[in-house]
Amino acid sequence: MRAIELADFGDPLTNLRVAELPEPPAPGANEALIGMEFAPINFNDLLLIRGTFPQRPLLPGPVGNEGAGKVLAIGSGVIHLKVGDRVVLPLYSATWRERMVVAADELFPLPTEVDAKQAAMLRINPPTAALLLSEHGGLKAGDWIIQNAANSGVGLSVTAFAKARGFKTINFVRRVEAIAEVEAAGGDIVLLDSAESVESISDLTQAGKVRLAIDGVSGESTVRLLQGLSHGGAIVSYAFSGGEVAIHTDLRPLLRKAVSLHAFYQARPQYGSQMPTLLREAAEFVRVGKLKQPVAAIYPMSRIFDAVRHAIRGGKVLLDLQSAG
Missing domain, CATH: 3.90.180.10 (Medium-chain alcohol dehydrogenases, catalytic domain)
Structure with missing residues (x-):
């Protein structure tokens, strides 16, 4: 063999x-x-x-x-x-x-x-996306989330689970060609990962509350997610695909915004009991065309x-x- x-x-x-x-x-x-x-x-x-x-x-x-x-x-x-x-x-x-x-x-x-x-x-990206949405931020239907690496497997899965749960998404990508892909997958707002995009968030969401930021890149991209979060929001990191493992920013504005920072690792024991349900939900998304990595x-x-x-x-x-x- x-x-x-x-x-x-x-x-x-x-x-x-x-x-x-x-x-x-x-x-x-x-x-x-x-x-x-x-x-x-x-x-x-x-x-x-x-x-x-x-x-x-x-x-x-x-x-x-x-x-x-x-x-x-x-x-x-x-x-x-x-x-x-x-x-x-x-x-x-x-x-x-x-x-x-x-x-x-x-x-x-x-x-x-x-x-x-x-x-x-199916086993890694979709359950990760589902847990990122359910375990952090205290989200309710109608809330906004912001994520980077939105055209990645986790990012597209976040979009699918967010739509199913009634959340709205702001999606950062690093290539212009990826914008149409994320829009086709159901992303509500899709932008290049840049400082100019952060400045446009309030207008595009009509001053909606951005409760959760999902970070799969790190480095300067993390800083932009933090800037896009509303007061009392949460940011959760699950990967470092940008190659940086540290962020360099002035943390004082975050203290004033009361932002909380979290790290996610899917293999933690407390998530095990949720896996069968999440995998079945993800498989159904694939079956009906709501998710395609x-x-x-x-x-x-x-x-x-x-x-x-x-x-x-x-x-x-x-x-x-x-x-x-």
């Missing part, structure tokens, strides 16, 4: 390899054998490979933080799944391989209309280094785990 194996933490362009691993055993009681279809290369995958992520698997071994596949066999006691069901794999389960056995109680069958490539991206390219396992280079440059990259290429 082929897998993408990590030899040691470090540079993904030297420490990953395509390996032949033993076939997984037949599924035991309450287990399922999954034939993997697709898995993304996420920002947090690259962090894990480099050894700078909270999760540190035993090495050498396969890696991969999310993905989707079809049930090939089930063990005794499994009554909610059948062979052929498409499922989302548990978080951090080392998905970059052809087949794997997992606990069946962490799986549920997706609607048949959900595309395998979209299914592969863009895919920049798809690579076979044999081209893992090309795939990693592409992911580092930017854009969502998927691994085709069944391709013979």
